[in-house]
Amino acid sequence: MACGQAPPPESAVPAVANPGLATSLLTPATLEQIEQGTFPYDDDRPDPGNRPPPVPPAEPLALGRHIALTSCSECHGHTLEGWGGDDPTPSLVLVNKAYTPEKFARLLRTGEVAAGGDSTSGLMTGVADSRFAHTLTDGEIEALKLYLDSR
Ligand code: HEC
Numbered sequence: 001m002a003c004g005q006a007p008p009p010e011s012a013v014p015a016v017a018n019p020g021l022a023t024s025l026l027t028p029a030t031l032e033q034i035e036q037g038t039f040p041y042d043d044d045r046p047d048p049g050n051r052p053p054p055v056p057p058a059e060p061l062a063l064g065r066h067i068a069l070t071s072c073s074e075c076h077g078h079t080l081e082g083w084g085g086d087d088p089t090p091s092l093v094l095v096n097k098a099y100t101p102e103k104f105a106r107l108l109r110t111g112e113v114a115a116g117g118d119s120t121s122g123l124m125t126g127v128a129d130s131r132f133a134h135t136l137t138d139g140e141i142e143a144l145k146l147y148l149d150s151r
Contacts, residue, residue, distance in 0.1 A: 060139075064147025067140055068092070071132070075123070080151070088121070096148040104145045108132040 024031060033039040056066050068080055072092055077083045081091040099107065103114045110133065111118065111125030118125040136144070 060143040060146050061150060063140065064143035064145070064150075067136070067144045068147055071136075072144075075127070080148075092148060093151045096145075096151075099145075101142070101145050105138070105141050108136055108141050108144075 026034070030039065052066065052070055057063050069078075073080060075089045076092045077089070081093055082089055096104070098114045100114075106112050107114070107124075108128050111128040113119050113124070
C-alpha cells in the first residue's frame with residue numbers, strides 16, 4: 001500500500017487475480033459480427049454518411065448538422081424526424097419551426113419549452129438541464145438552429 005493511502009474499509013471485497021475474466025460482456029459471436037459489420041442492430045453501427053469526423057467541422061451549417069447527429073439523434077432519430085411507431089419523441093425538423101432562436105437557446109440552456117414550462121414528459125427539460133446547458137456553447141446552439149432551420 002502506498003504511503004499515506006487509507007486502508008480499504010473492512011467490508012471491501014479483496015482484490016483477487018482472475019485471469020479467466022472476460023474482457024467484454026459481449027459474446028465472442030457478437031464481437032465477431034461487430035468486427036465483420038454483420039451485427040444486426042442498427043444502433044450499434046454508424047449510419048452510412050453519418051460517421052463523425054475526428055474534429056467537429058468549423059463551418060456553421062456543417063457544425064450544426066454534426067451536433068444534431070451526435071447529440072440529438074439518440075432520441076430524435078437518425079434522420080432527426082423521430083423514430084416513428086409509438087415513440088413520442090417529436091420530429092426535430094417539425095418542432096424546430098415553433099422556436100425562435102431566443103426560445104431555442106432558452107430551451108437548451110434552461111429546459112423551458114417554447115410554450116413555457118417543462119416539456120411534456122420532462123425528458124427534454126431534464127436532458128437540456130443536465131447535459132446541453134453544460135456542454136453547448138452559444139455559437140454551437142446558433143449553428144444547430146441554423147442547420148435545423150435549413151431542413
Ligand atoms: C434523451 C433524449 C433526448 C435528447 C438527447 C434530445 N431530446 Fe429533444 N426531446 C426529447 C423528448 C422525449 C421530447 C418530447 C417532450 C418530452 O416529453 O420531454 C423532446 C422534445 C424536443 C423539442 C420540442 C419541445 C416542445 O415541446 O416544445 C425540441 C425543440 C427538442 N426536443 C430539441 C432537441 C435538441 C436540439 C436536441 C439536441 C441538442 C435534443 N432535443 C435532444 C428527448 C430528447
